[in-house]
Amino acid sequence: MIRIAKIGEEPVEQVPYLAAGTNGKGVVPNRLPIFFGEMENIPDAYDAMIITSDLQGVIESVHGQQVLLGEALPEMVSLLLQIEKPSIRRERVLVLLCGDLYADPWKRGSSGDPSPVWQAFRREFGTVVGVVGNHDLFDSGSIVQLQGMTGITIINDPEMVQVCQLRIAGLGGIVGRADKPNRRERKEFLKGLRELLQKQPDILLLHQGPDEPSLDLQGLSEIRECLQQHPPVLVCCGHVHWERSWIELAQGTQVLNADGKLFVFTRKSG
Numbered sequence: 001m002i003r004i005a006k007i008g009e010e011p012v013e014q015v016p017y018l019a020a021g022t023n024g025k026g027v028v029p030n031r032l033p034i035f036f037g038e039m040e041n042i043p044d045a046y047d048a049m050i051i052t053s054d055l056q057g058v059i060e061s062v063h064g065q066q067v068l069l070g071e072a073l074p075e076m077v078s079l080l081l082q083i084e085k086p087s088i089r090r091e092r093v094l095v096l097l098c099g100d101l102y103a104d105p106w107k108r109g110s111s112g113d114p115s116p117v118w119q120a121f122r123r124e125f126g127t128v129v130g131v132v133g134n135h136d137l138f139d140s141g142s143i144v145q146l147q148g149m150t151g152i153t154i155i156n157d158p159e160m161v162q163v164c165q166l167r168i169a170g171l172g173g174i175v176g177r178a179d180k181p182n183r184r185e186r187k188e189f190l191k192g193l194r195e196l197l198q199k200q201p202d203i204l205l206l207h208q209g210p211d212e213p214s215l216d217l218q219g220l221s222e223i224r225e226c227l228q229q230h231p232p233v234l235v236c237c238g239h240v241h242w243e244r245s246w247i248e249l250a251q252g253t254q255v256l257n258a259d260g261k262l263f264v265f266t267r268k269s270g
Helices: 069-084 115-124 140-147 186-198 221-228
Strands: 003-007 013-020 027-040 048-053 058-060 066-068 093-097 127-131 152-155 159-163 166-171 203-208 234-238 246-248 254-257 261-267
Touching: 003 254, 013 069, 027 069, 048 069, 048 234, 058 069, 066 069, 066 115, 069 115, 069 261, 093 115, 093 203, 115 127, 115 140, 115 152, 127 159, 127 166, 127 203, 140 152, 152 159, 152 166, 166 186, 186 203, 186 221
Parallel strands: 027 261, 048 093, 093 127, 127 152, 166 203, 203 234, 234 254
Antiparallel strands: 003 027, 013 027, 013 058, 048 261, 058 066, 159 166, 246 254
């Protein structure tokens, strides 16, 4: 069973970017922390796993152009790994994306096409698997292009995929009005979630994740209750910000909230 062993208490790097401020504050500076961690039972096919979500900002790329944060981030992370962890081979890195990868720094909560972010992660690393967030609105042409690319798997409707030795389940979007993009009625969302958990995946990718009231962490209580009724699984999600990065539920399920963060996991040492 793949499990988080540890995550560094402090980020190894913080990437400055611009984001839309709250309450009409215009564009505000922000920082995306990058954490290193270790996992148990990473498959032999991979040297590392990268997990991130909610990259809602823009940044000046190394080429001097203003691009989506997630479009510039993969190259930065690749350079960081060359310095800090040179034994990692880029083609042996699995990237897991948990949605909301588009941003307009002048409009908080904006929606748009995140396909450049997916393409950028695929250019730098070996395999990219992820779910769609509620603000991810793919153009018809871009989604067809991405779905035709080797090494990219985009999940919106409940689905399980086999990636090397890993069974990765995914469910995109959030609970909400079904007439709005990337939203599902609560009953339909939870039905899809239960069906995926019954298949006992190694990893479950969600955009909207569970809450943990004992720690004052926001999320959907029904997701937590559903997770607790099934065997342990590693859940990766985003959508709402948590001050802490991960929790472990009573029955053993671990939940990693990657909202506005990026994690690089390598195999547990020793």
